[in-house]
Amino acid sequence: MHICFLTNEFPKEGFPHGGIGSFVKTISIALVKKGIKVSVVGINYTSENETQNIEGVEIYRLKPNKIKGISWYLNSKAIDAKLREIHKKQRIDIIESSELGLAFLSKIKAVKYIIRLHGGHHFFAESEKREINRWKGFQEKRSFKKADAFIAVSKYVKSHTEKYLSFNNKQVDYISNPIDTDFFKPLESKQEYKNRIVFAGTVCEKKGVRQLIQSFPFVKREFPDATLEIYGRDWSFPDGSSYTDMLKDKEIPQLGELAIDIHFHGLVSYHDIPKVYAEASVCVFPSHMETQGLVAPEAMAMQKVVIFTKYGPGPEAIEDYKTGLLCDPHNPEDIAEKIIWVLSNKEKALKMSFKAREFVLDKYKLENIILQNINVYRNIVFK
Missing domain, CATH: 3.40.50.2000 (Glycogen Phosphorylase B;)
Incomplete structure (x- = not known):
């Protein structure tokens, strides 16, 4: 064939x-x-x-x-x-x-x-x-x-x-x-990170990046040492202007001194994605809509707790509070609430991460x- x-x-x-x-x-x-x-x-x-x-x-x-x-x-x-x-x-x-x-x-x-x-x-x-x-x-x-x-x-x-x-x-x-579960598998990070929030994907409105940034101040109140790491290619508006630049010009300045803990890493190669996930305390993908989404099950396969959208196929990919968490991607406070839960419940989150990989092995x-x-x-x- x-x-x-x-x-x-x-x-x-x-x-x-x-x-x-x-x-x-x-x-x-x-x-x-x-x-x-x-x-x-x-x-x-x-x-x-x-x-x-x-x-x-x-x-x-x-x-x-x-x-x-x-x-x-x-x-x-x-x-x-x-x-x-x-x-x-x-x-x-x-x-x-x-x-x-x-x-x-x-x-x-x-x-x-x-x-x-x-x-x-x-x-x-x-x-x-x-x-x-x-x-x-x-x-x-x-x-x-x-x-x-x-x-x-x-x-x-x-x-x-x-x-x-x-x-x-x-x-x-x-x-x-x-999902290639031999490529995306549990991996120890070579560096020790604490309360590291990771997003991976195209940096654009429909991926919920703006709302994730808006959720960050709520997280920082509970976890002052938290950082937000944003990985992915930039998206351009019809006039050619950069979505990332828009965020840096309009959203980031509103955060004041908190902005120092938000890092844009740009495009990351496919082979480096497992390293990105491995360094995360929690992976957050608050997409406004997906057809299935690859990043959520990829990170789950690496035994990471994932916060994904509750809309669209989100409930097909994650059983809420069992294999991960589902959030309202339009609500920064709800996104923050789910991040805070993961960072506050290390043992429960660890058990959840094991179930997440089992689920991916079974379904994907x-x-x-x-x-x-x-x-x-x-x-x-x-x-």
């Missing part, structure tokens, strides 16, 4: 990538180890065509077309041509994309097309209470019509996507994103998730 993933985000040293990139890398390498051929096709970060083989995964990064107004069309045509070239050399059985990815592809008859619901435009427009962008909405509907089957990464993303988009009576399966373990994916792929190809 030959699976081809469509994404521009497959991790590349020195360049930022999102959760989809991490997911595709993890699943691709695991599928190759099971004897399945895997290709990845996407637009490159740099102005060149590039081919790589990473642990058996063939990665094709295509030179981006930047002609204003039609770059989307030219890039789609380039991806289309590359898919046909790969298919001619070795038949592709399945092409998998996220929500918008199939919109302008011309289908190859022998190939099955899957959309994995990582959270598309309609999904996040609802969660962020904003209007549907006509162009993106059109692309997503067009893409859905071309899919032969769907995989949802959480029950929540499936139910809230189908409020706006039809699955057209096609097969829909539910498979969580996998890579080996189990890979077998689920292979079974679904075979069912789609051979039915």
Whole structure:
């Protein structure tokens, strides 16, 4: 069987990538180890065509077309041509994309097309209470019509996507994103830290970073030695200005002398993420919305107490006060209350952290998730 993933985000040293990139890398390498051929096709970060083989995964990064107004069309045509070239050399059985990815592809008859619901435009427009962008909405509907089957990464993303988009009576399966529990495993920190609060993820509004910063003064009243460590790539507003700079200009100054204990570390490489989690007293991810979220179960796999959003798929990922804590991501006082609980209840938190890893091993373990994916792929190809 030959699976081809469509994404521009497959991790590349020195360049930022999102959760989809991490997911595709993890699943691709695991599928190759099971004897399945895997290709990845996407637009490159740099102005060149590039081919790589990473642990058996063939990665094709295509030179981006930047002609204003039609770059989307030219890039789609380039991806289309590359898919046909790969298919001619070795038949592709399945092409998998996220929500918008199939919109302008011309289908190859022998190939099955899957959309994995990582959270598309309609999904996040609802969660962020904003209007549907006509162009993106059109692309997503067009893409859905071309899919032969769907995989949802959480029950929540499936139910809230189908409020706006039809699955057209096609097969829909539910498979969580996998966590590499051999990579994300309990790890002793080389440095001793006390009351260290860690956030990891894109530094943007929907990840709840602003509310986390606003919660910090409440935590400091109870734990004066607490620090807030923020790791992740910056997000830019439509005018190109930095979200991190906005926080530093508007939110941080309001904290006065407390600001000295908030540290922005910027982008961290995938290989350094376990070290970041290992140094945490508590990991806090107060996202306004997620489809599943990778950072929460990654940190849980490392036997860390995680505070996650109570909205969306949060309750699917954490059983409150048993495998972690759920917070209201819009309420800084509630976020602070949950952080203070963890820092005040060391023994209970330690027991919780053991249960957290057990839960991840049961629900998200890579080996189990890979077998689920292979079974679904075979069912789609051979039915």
